[in-house]
Amino acid sequence: MKKTALVTGGAGFLGSHLCERLLADGYRVVALDNLYTGSRANLVTFADNPDFSFIEADVTTLPVPTPQPLNLTFTEIYNLACPASPVHYQARPIFTTLTSIKGVLFCLALARRDGAKLLHASTSEVYGDALVHPQDEHYWGNVNTIGIRSCYDEGKRVAEALVADHIREHDVDARMVRIFNTYGPRMHPHDGRVVSNFIMQALRDEDITIYGDGTQTRSFQYCDDLINAFRAYMELPKDRVRAFAAEHGLGAPVINTGNPGEYTIRELAEKTLALLPGSKSRLVSRPLPGDDPKQRRPDITLAKELLGWEPRIPLDDGLARTIDYFKSVALESGRQPSTATDGHR
Amino acid sequence: MKKTALVTGGAGFLGSHLCERLLADGYRVVALDNLYTGSRANLVTFADNPDFSFIEADVTTLPVPTPQPLNLTFTEIYNLACPASPVHYQARPIFTTLTSIKGVLFCLALARRDGAKLLHASTSEVYGDALVHPQDEHYWGNVNTIGIRSCYDEGKRVAEALVADHIREHDVDARMVRIFNTYGPRMHPHDGRVVSNFIMQALRDEDITIYGDGTQTRSFQYCDDLINAFRAYMELPKDRVRAFAAEHGLGAPVINTGNPGEYTIRELAEKTLALLPGSKSRLVSRPLPGDDPKQRRPDITLAKELLGWEPRIPLDDGLARTIDYFKSVALESGRQPSTATDGHR
Numbered sequence: 001m002k003k004t005a006l007v008t009g010g011a012g013f014l015g016s017h018l019c020e021r022l023l024a025d026g027y028r029v030v031a032l033d034n035l036y037t038g039s040r041a042n043l044v045t046f047a048d049n050p051d052f053s054f055i056e057a058d059v060t061t062l063p064v065p066t067p068q069p070l071n072l073t074f075t076e077i078y079n080l081a082c083p084a085s086p087v088h089y090q091a092r093p094i095f096t097t098l099t100s101i102k103g104v105l106f107c108l109a110l111a112r113r114d115g116a117k118l119l120h121a122s123t124s125e126v127y128g129d130a131l132v133h134p135q136d137e138h139y140w141g142n143v144n145t146i147g148i149r150s151c152y153d154e155g156k157r158v159a160e161a162l163v164a165d166h167i168r169e170h171d172v173d174a175r176m177v178r179i180f181n182t183y184g185p186r187m188h189p190h191d192g193r194v195v196s197n198f199i200m201q202a203l204r205d206e207d208i209t210i211y212g213d214g215t216q217t218r219s220f221q222y223c224d225d226l227i228n229a230f231r232a233y234m235e236l237p238k239d240r241v242r243a244f245a246a247e248h249g250l251g252a253p254v255i256n257t258g259n260p261g262e263y264t265i266r267e268l269a270e271k272t273l274a275l276l277p278g279s280k281s282r283l284v285s286r287p288l289p290g291d292d293p294k295q296r297r298p299d300i301t302l303a304k305e306l307l308g309w310e311p312r313i314p315l316d317d318g319l320a321r322t323i324d325y326f327k328s329v330a331l332e333s334g335r336q337p338s339t340a341t342d343g344h345r
Numbered sequence: 346m347k348k349t350a351l352v353t354g355g356a357g358f359l360g361s362h363l364c365e366r367l368l369a370d371g372y373r374v375v376a377l378d379n380l381y382t383g384s385r386a387n388l389v390t391f392a393d394n395p396d397f398s399f400i401e402a403d404v405t406t407l408p409v410p411t412p413q414p415l416n417l418t419f420t421e422i423y424n425l426a427c428p429a430s431p432v433h434y435q436a437r438p439i440f441t442t443l444t445s446i447k448g449v450l451f452c453l454a455l456a457r458r459d460g461a462k463l464l465h466a467s468t469s470e471v472y473g474d475a476l477v478h479p480q481d482e483h484y485w486g487n488v489n490t491i492g493i494r495s496c497y498d499e500g501k502r503v504a505e506a507l508v509a510d511h512i513r514e515h516d517v518d519a520r521m522v523r524i525f526n527t528y529g530p531r532m533h534p535h536d537g538r539v540v541s542n543f544i545m546q547a548l549r550d551e552d553i554t555i556y557g558d559g560t561q562t563r564s565f566q567y568c569d570d571l572i573n574a575f576r577a578y579m580e581l582p583k584d585r586v587r588a589f590a591a592e593h594g595l596g597a598p599v600i601n602t603g604n605p606g607e608y609t610i611r612e613l614a615e616k617t618l619a620l621l622p623g624s625k626s627r628l629v630s631r632p633l634p635g636d637d638p639k640q641r642r643p644d645i646t647l648a649k650e651l652l653g654w655e656p657r658i659p660l661d662d663g664l665a666r667t668i669d670y671f672k673s674v675a676l677e678s679g680r681q682p683s684t685a686t687d688g689h690r
Contacts, residue, residue, distance in 0.1 A: 093510040097503065101446060126490055143502075144485050145471055146521075146596035148513075150506035157488075158442065158503040161495035165438040168493075176491075251491035 002051065004028040004072055006110065008059055008103055009080035011038030013186045014121070014179075014223060018078055020046050021227050027051065030072060033081070034058035037088050042186045059103035060095065074116045076234055079107040082156070084123065086149065087192030093151035100155030101162070108166045111174065118174040119234055120163050124258065124296060125153045126178060136299035137178070137254055164252035173238040177229065180258025180298045184223030184318060185325035194265060195220065195319075198272040199326045205280040208273070212288035214266035219297045221259040222318035225311035229257040232307040244306050258298030259311040271316065275323055347396065349373040349417060351455065353404055353448055354425035356383030358531045359466070359524075359568060363423055365391050366572050372396065375417060378426070379403035382433050387531045404448035405440065419461045421579055424452040427501070429468070431494065432537030438496035445500030446507070453511045456519065463519040464579055465508050469603065469641060470498045471523060481644035482523070482599055509597035518583045522574065525603025525643045529568030529663060530670035539610060540565065540664075543617040544671045550625040553618070557633035559611035564642045566604040567663035570656035574602040577652040589651050603643030604656040616661065620668055 005022050009015040010031020015038065022029045028051045031043065035056060046052050055070070059081050081103040082096065083089040089096040104120060111118040127135045128143035143153045166172040183195040191197075201208045233241075233255070245253040263271075269283055304310050350367050354360040355376020360383065367374045373396045376388065380401060391397055400415070404426050426448040427441065428434040434441040449465060456463040472480045473488035488498045511517040528540040536542075546553045578586075578600070590598040608616075614628055649655050 094507065094514055097507055097510065101503070128485070140473065140487050140489050142485050142487075144596065145502045145505040146509040146599060148596065150596070151510050154499075154503040154506035157490045158446070158499040160490040161499035162439065162442055164491040165442065165496050169439055251489065251493065251495070254491060 002026060002028045003075040004030070005076040005078065006030045006032065006070070006074045006107075007078045007080060008032045008107060009038060009082065011035060011040065011042050011054070012080060013042070013184070013188060014182065014226065015078075015080045016042035016186055017184070017223050017227050018080065018230060019043070019052065021231065023049050023051055025231070027076075029053075030055060030070070030074075032057055032059070037083050037085070037188055059106045060098045062102075062106050064102065064105050064109045070110070074110060074114045077107050077111050077116050077118045078121070078230065079104055079118065080121045082152070084152070085188065085191045085193050086152075087190065088188075089152045090148060096151045097155035100152070100159045104159040104162055108162065108172055108174070111172050112166075112170055116173070117234055117238075118172060119230060120159065120174055120176045122160050122176045122178045122254065123156050124178050124180040124256070124298065125149070126157050126160060127296075128153055129294065130296065133295050134260065134297040134299040135256070137248070137250055137256055137302055160252070160254065167242075167252050174253070175233055175241050176252065176254040177233065177257045178254060179226060180221055180256065180296065181218050182221040182223055182226050182258075184322055186223075187322065189326065189329055194218065194268060195322065196326070198269055199323055200330075202272050202276045202279040202281045203326060203330055207284040208269045208281050210265055210269060210283055210285050213285070214269070214283075215264050216294050217262045217264050217297065218268070219259050219262055220268070220315055220318070221257065221311055222313035225259065225313055226257055229303060229307060229309050232309050236306070241306075248302060255303045255306060256298040256300050257303055258300060260298055260300055261315060262297045263315065271319060272323075275316070275320055347371060347373045348420040349375070350421040350423065351375045351377060351415070351419045351452075352423045352425060353377045353452060354383060354427065356380060356385065356387050356399070357425060358387070358529070358533060359527065359571065360423075360425045361387035361531055362529070362568050362572050363425065363575060364388070364397065366576065368394050368396055370576070372421075374398075375400060375415070375419075377402055377404070382428050382430070382533055404451045405443045407447075407451055409447065409450050409454045415455070419455060419459045422452050422456050422461050422463045423466070423575065424449055424463065425466045427497075429497070430533065430536045430538050431497075432535065433533075434497045435493060441496045442500035445497070445504045449504040449507055453507065453517055453519070456517050457511075457515055461518070462579055462583070463517060464575060465504065465519055465521045467505050467521045467523045467599065468501050469523050469525040469601070469643065470494070471502050471505060472641075473498055475640065478640050479605065479642040479644040480601070482593070482595055482601055482647055505597070505599065512587075512597055519598070520578055520586050521597065521599040522578065523599060523601045524571060525566055525601065525641065526563050527566040527568055527571050527603075529667055532667065534671065534674055539563065539613060540667065541671070543614055544668055545675075547617050547621045547624040547626045548668075548671060548675055552629040553614050553626050555610055555614060555628055555630050558630070559614070559628075560609050561639050562607045562609050562642065563613070564604050564607055565613070565660055565663070566602065566656055567658035570604065570658055571602055574648060574652060574654050577654050581651070586651075589647075593647060600648045600651060601643040601645050602648055603645060605643055605645055606660060607642045608660065616664060617668075620661070620665055
């Protein structure tokens with residue numbers, strides 16, 4: 001019998017890539033999404049696969065701990081449901097926090113019910129405006145509890161706490177990844193984060209907006225690299241994952257996934273323009289917004305050791321693939337891309 | 346018509362003092378408590394007051410956003426419901442996190458419904474194992490998301506985020522206090538925190554347990570001082586509270602309340618023994634547990650400025666009153682006090 005996987009946020013940028021990969025790996029896949037930032041367009045390449053089904057539902061309104069709409073037994077659950085870009089989560093901050101909390105509680109309840117493995121997608125945002133660089137999993141973070149990003153950051157932090165306590169209190173087979181900046185095809189064109197902003201601005205011959213002096217750095221992970229990490233992590237047995245966390249003095253299994261290659265915002269803008277030589281865009285500066293992280297780079301020592309994994313797609317390749325995607329979206333929909341109104345994510 | 350106040354956690358240590366004070370100030374008072382750490386014994390001095398009523402209920406199971414059991418209109422809401430001592434919250438970590446989250450959501454929904462003022466009791470634990478000393482309201486904290494204290498710390502952190510976003514998104518008239526170590530009569534004898542531990546050990550002629558070398562410091566606020574701060578804070582109009590937060594660059598109204606007088610754990614043990622000269626207890630050392638804060642002292646500059654408030658009860662006076670209370674409890678109930686199994690809170 002086929003393994004059955006649930007992917008919350010399955011119609012989102014990362015969720016749809018994961019669904020596609022799980023189908024290719026022979027799974028039956030159920031994607032659950034409220035289509036707030038996800039879209040049916042992300043599902044088109046596999047929507048007709050008989051092993052795939054889609055449930056339009058919102059994790060904040062599904063009953064916990066006995067989910068009724070899902071009369072299936074899952075072997076693996078991937079919790080990816082949450083608005084993740086500032087433009088989207090700041091538009092609905094309370095909803096974002098509740099999605100983070102109720103989404104993980106829903107998945108934890110399902111994982112308990114079915115004895116399923118659970119992969120919870122956490123985020124580098126739990127490190128906040130990090131005071132150490134690069135960030136490893138032992139760093140406790142620097143987050144403002146009452147700032148305009150706290151709806152996301154604190155929602156994701158308490159989700160980690162809930163996962164850790166479900167492992168300790170109910171022996172749930174859960175594991176967590178803290179995902180650093182990831183990009184690729186199916187990113188939301190209005191996402192507001194730096195890769196999509198720059199590409200869309202360059203495609204439309206608009207000025208490319210650099211906040212501050214552009215020397216702040218980011219790391220950029222191509223989506224396929226991340227999905228490889230997910231799959232490798234879920235292949236491991238519970239005991240191995242827990243022993244590894246314990247060996248490393250972590251209260252629960254959590255690893256960073258990201259690409260440690262570090263680029264300044266200005267370098268990213270220049271690379272984007274180099275890949276679009278016909279663009280008439282110029283680089284312009286704007287003031288840096290509040291709470292914008294100055295640096296963000298993952299230490300992926302633990303993921304390398306535990307998973308035998310590391311990112312393989314160079315930034316130039318990934319950017320070229322992403323640009324191809326955005327070109328096709330712009331042609332198909334004629335949508336007006338938004339201009340960034342926030343810092344560089 | 347009398348003002349009507351709701352106190353969640355109203356049968357707890359602090360909640361019961363607050364109820365008593367609100368009754369004295371002429372309020373109708375509803376206390377809501379699940380009696381997990383609170384008790385009916387804490388209510389006896391005012392339970393017969395016709396202006397007082399008690400609802401035994403759990404904020405984690407009450408409906409939000411339309412609370413049915415409370416067909417009352419409140420003018421003031423005080424959210425004090427949450428297990429606050431490690432002994433209690435570590436016994437039920439998931440429940441503790443949910444109490445923090447659902448409790449504040451319940452109160453925020455009620456405050457919206459009634460246009461009530463809301464005072465949310467946050468905690469110095471949002472600062473975690475602080476890397477700055479003393480802590481002021483601008484410090485973002487140092488908390489382990491997946492440690493054995495994260496159920497409380499992260500639950501309280503995300504509650505602050507939810508309050509801040511309800512102010513921004515729904516204009517709720519909320520204000521927050523971060524409460525530092527507070528002691529006094531009606532502390533739970535099995536609370537496990539340092540003041541009650543030391544007093545009970547001294548009363549029973551047991552060894553007084555000092556974790557580590559006893560040079561870690563704590564500040565100790567007498568309960569009546571805290572209640573004075575609550576009342577002064579709630580007297581202020583919304584505009585004043587918000588303008589003050591904005592002037593000080595805080596994303597939402599939050600102030601520390603505590604007593605900045607700093608004592609080592611060893612000094613506290615010695616003061617306790619000095620007030621109980623007949624005790625045969627000796628001081629003994631044990632290893633320091635994980636995640637134990639090394640220092641904790643409030644900067645109360647903002648509370649002084651905003652409220653014209655400062656703590657007035659010296660430690661020796663407060664300790665003497667607390668010892669009198671524990672003597673009476675020990676005499677009445679013959680309960681066996683627990684010995685500390687955790688660090689000094």
